[in-house]
Amino acid sequence: MAVLAGCKAGEDKAASAVPQTYKAPDIRERLAKFAPTEIAADEALLAPEDRPVLNAFIEAARLIDTIFWKQAYPPGLAMKKELELSPLPADKDYLRFLEINFGPFDRQDGNMPFIGTARKPAGAGFYPADLTKVEFEDYVAAHPDEREALENPFTMVKREGGRLVAIPYSEAYKDELLPIAERLRAAAALTANPSLKKYLERRASDLLTNDYYESDCLWIDLKDNRPEIIIGPYEVYEDSLFGIKASFESFVYVNDFEAMAKLRGYLDRLEAMQRNLPVEPKYKTAQVKGLDSPLNVVHEVFTAGDTKAGVQTSAFVLPNDEKVREKKGTKKVFLKNMMEAKFGKSLIPISQRVLVPADAAKVTFDAYFTEVLLHEISHVLGVNYVVLPDGTKTTVNKALKDLNAAIEEGKADIVGMANVPLLIESGLIPQASEENLYASYLAGMFRSMRFGATEAHGLGVLIQFNYMREKGAFVLDAGSGRFKVDYGKIRGAVRDLAAEFLIVEGDGDYAKAQGFVDKYRTMDAGTKAMIETLKDIPVDIYPVYRMKY
Ligand code: ZN
DSSP: OOOSOOOOTTOOHHHHTSOSSOBOTTHHHHHHTEEEEEEOOOGGGOOTTHHHHHHHHHHHHHTHHHHHHHHHOTTHHHHHHHHHHOOOTHHHHHHHHHHHHTSSEEGGGTTEESBSSOOOOTTTTTSOTTOOHHHHHHHHHHOHHHHHHHHOTTEEEEEETTEEEEEEHHHHTHHHHHHHHHHHHHHHHHOOOHHHHHHHHHHHHHHHHTOOHHHHHHHHTOOSOSEEEEEEEOOOTTOTTTSOSOOEEEEEEEEOHHHHHHHHHHHHTHHHHHHHSSSOGGGSOSSOOOOSSOEEEEEEEEEEEGGGSSSOOSEEEEOOOHHHHHHHOOEEEEEHHHHHHHIIIIIHHHHHHHBOHHHHTTOOHHHHHHHHHHHHHHTTSSOSSEEOTTSOEEOHHHHHGGGHHHHHHHHHHHHHHHTHHHHHHTTSSOGGGHHHHHHHHHHHHHHHHHTOSSSHHHHHHHHHHHHHHHTTSEEEETTTTEEEEOTTTHHHHHHHHHHHHHHHHHHOOHHHHHHHHHHHOOOOHHHHHHHHTTTTSOSEEEEEEOOOO
């Protein structure tokens, strides 16, 4: 498909500068949402023997991009090539944005086209572009013996005459998968770590046999490596037709054992954190269940494919295969340097605009990262189940229904904050950083509210923000028009609000929960206006990776 005018020799210059296709005129504003940022491994985490392994990982992972271009929108690759060859300076911007989105559709704008007028097929590149839901469903109903192959997450669907046929990924993307497998084997030969060697060899063969089960299990078992890689088809979001086809992606990362040791310090105190909660025993079950997935802290070195499209991932939980989850569980992985990059490019500028200078100066990445970890582990605190007035047991989720997500997210935030004084006493958090935690807590709220106060996280945050203002812990400074923390009041307000959330969950009384949410869910006009002024601050980063170590 010819999308963009090339510039042939001898052609009339004015004519060639006229775009042949619609191109969104506001491309610079769209690009400005993504601040290009260098992402690299922390040299201090690397031993000399890790470097060749990392380089082999990067070489394998970068080939994943080509597969994902094909999966997202097959004509995208040709458009990319044309833009690369275009002499028009503005086309550099279109090229960059095409690369961010893996195609001509703006992922931040409901996949509306920013080049051309064609709409993205709901089934992306996984199915024939003209295939409808009804046609597919009728076809598999009429051909029950073909259903399994056609609905397999690791096949793409093609038309062949009047038939629909399933092509295994291992065949459809053979040209890319063969060299990827080769590079994974090369990496296996380079590493001295037995668990990594085993995983890499198995993954290399699984990519070619289209069965990922064994190597997914081996990824969970990886032990004592610094550099690691996850590579293959995982998330199914790109398939908006049925949500069953998996997209290829890869994360190359280095384990941060020091950060994980610190985290273990928090986890060792889970029981103490539970006891410390400011509520009666019935609102905190005696036995703290463990976390659903072990937490890992890593530095991102390189990503490719699905995860690199649009907004960057701060953390992931993999694998997705239910069979693997049942047998081995999952791992949750925090990409610490990616979080730090986002923090620097968006949370710092936000805090400089919404906080008084003295508090803006207290917003630190360390404090922000501590809060993210405390949020994550605080999900398991409080009650495990609810006893209804008639004596029956149920889960908080079932009792609070549509309100559960916002309340549970808010609870995780505030319960994490309520345990800060305990962790200071235990020596895990330095006393000197207590104010940083409160200032970062306030600044982080503006980041969440900016993304919208209707979805669970945003609403959970808005409730906390309004409560803290009501109690005078957050104050709008009349002179500067900016917010500040009242450090004399915040500790008490945090404990009180933690109790409110824990009691709402523990009682499991929907009407009471509704009353609590309704009381604090309205954003005042001043805050709305303040959030409006943040529009020009990037919402995310665009990662620029180092290709060699
Ligand atoms: Zn959460």
